[in-house]
Amino acid sequence: MDNPVPLPILQGMDTDLIIVGGGLNGPALALATAQAGFRVTIIDALPLDTREDPAFDGRSYALALASKRLLAGIGIWDQIADHAQPMLEIKVTDGRAGEGPSPWMLHFDHAELEEGPMGYLVEDRHLRRAFLDAMAATPGITHLSEQMVTAQSVDASGASVTLASGDVVTGHLLIGSDGRQSGTATRAGIKRMGWGYDQTAVVCAVEHALPHHGIAHQFFMPGGPLAILPLTGNRSSIVWSEETARAKALIAMDDADFLDALRPAFGSFLGEISLTGARFSYPLGLSLAQAFVADRVALVGDAAHGVHPIAGQGLNAGLRDVAALAQVLQEARGRGEDIGGTQTLARYQQWRRFDTATLAAATDTFNKLFSNDNPLLRGLRDFGMGAINAAPGLRRRFMREAAGLTGDLPKLMRG
Ligand SMILES: Cc1cc2nc3c(=O)[nH]c(=O)nc-3n(C[C@H](O)[C@H](O)[C@H](O)COP(=O)(O)OP(=O)(O)OC[C@H]3O[C@@H](n4cnc5c(N)ncnc54)[C@H](O)[C@@H]3O)c2cc1C
Incomplete structure (x- = not known):
């Protein structure tokens, strides 16, 4: 896991936060933290022109109201509003x-x-474009494209990653936003559970x-x-x-x-x-990291929790990680604490882990309950839907849940 050889520091690459993964949650975190004054290096394996290609990903995301507030807070909503x-x-x-x-x-x-x-x-092509433009325009963000992270190392004072090119980036905290097969999590010894x-x-x-x-x-x-x-x-x-x-x-x-x-x-x-x-x-499939943090390492987005899209909540949950982690880091720095320290990371994990485990369990159960033609289950779920529909209080609760307005909202999601 730990790299045995001391890592040379590449000139100009020293940073506060090393974010591995430039999908959607990585850029959101880079913007939220850079705007709060952190120096951020974000690294992604794919070439920039792949990401800029409108045909790169066909998904559209149902972004909850709380996620919209986050995107407005980090200054990219105006670009995608139309x-x-x-x-x-x-x-x-x-x-x-x-x-x-x-x-x-x-x-x-x-x-x-x-x-x-x-x-x-929001269509992926518009969201991705807005993230790329905003990162390019934000001082404090170094965006490394077409760079694969192959190794990582942590010690009491910092973390470092080695790129396939042999270059090394060092920082105070390493963040894995590298998706469901997160190498950052594996290299940190974090195990996953899940199934297809x-x-x-x-x-x-x-x-x-x-x-x-x-x-x-x-x-x-x-x-x-x-x-x-x-x-x-x-x-x-x-x-x-x-x-x-x-x-x-x-x-x-x-x-x-x-x-x-x-x-x-x-x-x-x-x-x-x-x-x-x-x-x-x-x-x-379902892929849940058994811990969201390790020494000087934190996971966000699908790297922490990849869930079934049945409720359209995967990215919303990731953006909530982003808003929570950005706030925890800012508050830790304000108190003069180590941003990669155990206490800081424990606060983040405590905030997000229970929520996402609940989401994973709920999507898993819904999918099993609904993706079949068993007459008994069909009767049960139809009865359940009818009961919820007839209860205005329950309906409203579901809507507030879908809008991301329940629970302990990070500041960036309060609007
Ligand atoms: C069909 C479908 C529909 C969905 N619809 C919705 C929806 O309506 N609403 C919603 O909220 N969510 C939805 N989701 C979920 C959402 O798509 C994901 O949660 C989200 O895309 C995850 O983004 P991410 O940035 O965490 O990870 P990813 O997008 O997987 O990004 C990971 C990045 O890490 C990079 N990377 C990996 N390893 C390395 C390495 N070693 N070095 C450098 N870079 C590396 C990769 O190149 C990649 O760019 C849907 C998912 C699916 C499958």
């Missing part, structure tokens, strides 16, 4: 392909929340004849949930989770066959549909 579709209502139904939704339905309407829309749909779901999400965007009115739909199908999420204009993002073998077949189809397969599940409520771009696939 591309963000407010999520005004959510309709959840139990369905079977060809049968349409069951009469049991859960309906969440933002009009019942005083804070406004529960969240916003034998499900793959097929993701694409469609254009439709009729307006969506800002309504997000979730249909629970036997193979997995189908989410239809409103994008700007008459467009929606599809996240179609299916058993992996079926998902592979869906990806292999030509566009016309794929649309023929999608239509019975999608329904006709938005009129005629057509594809507006490529299809992408993402294997689904």
Whole structure:
């Protein structure tokens, strides 16, 4: 784990925070901490032009209201606001392909929340671009692209990482935002638990004849949930989770066959549909780090907790890690404490670990309960949905949860 040879310090690379992983949570943390006066070096394995390519990732994210506040707080919301579709209502139904939704339905309407829309749909290409531009414009951030971290080392005074090029970066705290297979966690000796779901999400965007009115739909199908999420204009993002073998077949189809397969599940409520771009696939699983911190190491985002997208909460949970860690670090520095010290990191872990374990358990249970055609479970879940729908207090609680407004909110998410 620890590198046996003393590491030379590369000129000009000495930094407060070393962030490994420039996906989405890494850049958010780089901005939040650099704006608070920390020197930050963020490292990502991919070349910059890959990240800048609009076809790099087909996902759109349902960003909770609390996440929107964070993005506004770190100064990038203005750049994406024109591309963000407010999520005004959510309709959840139990369905079977060809049968349409069951009469049991859960309906969440933002009009019942005083804070406004529960969240916003933002396409990856706009979010990523905004992060890259903001990082380039922020003094205090050194962004190393196309650099793979291959080793790390910590001691009482600091942490260092070695890049594939042989260069070394040293800092006070090493942060792993390097995704579900986090090498930062592995090298720090942090074990993971989790499993695959034998499900793959097929993701694409469609254009439709009729307006969506800002309504997000979730249909629970036997193979997995189908989410239809409103994008700007008459467009929606599809996240179609299916058993992996079926998902592979869906990806292999030509566009016309794929649309023929999608239509019975999608329904006709938005009129005629057509594809507006490529299809992408993402294997689904649960991957939870058994600790979020180790000596001079902290994990954020999927490196700490990779969950099923059934509730659209993975990135939201990661951004909450970001806001919490940025606040813990700022407060530690204000008290003159070591930002990589055990006490500082324990505060971060205590704040975030229980929340994310609960989210992981909830998404895992929902997926198991809903991704099947067992008549008993179907009856149970339909009864449950009907009961929640009939109880305004419960409905409101679910909406506040989806908007990210519950629990101990970090300052950056309070608006
Ligand atoms: C189909 C689908 C739909 C989703 N929808 C939603 C949604 O609606 N709302 C929501 O909140 N969440 C959603 N999520 C979850 C969300 O996509 C993830 O939580 C989020 O993308 C994780 O970002 P990250 O920055 O933590 O990790 P990643 O995006 O995985 O980034 C990790 C980065 O680390 C880099 N890296 C790894 N190892 C190294 C190394 N050794 N050296 C240098 N760099 C390295 C990689 O290049 C990569 O760029 C969805 C997920 C899926 C699969």
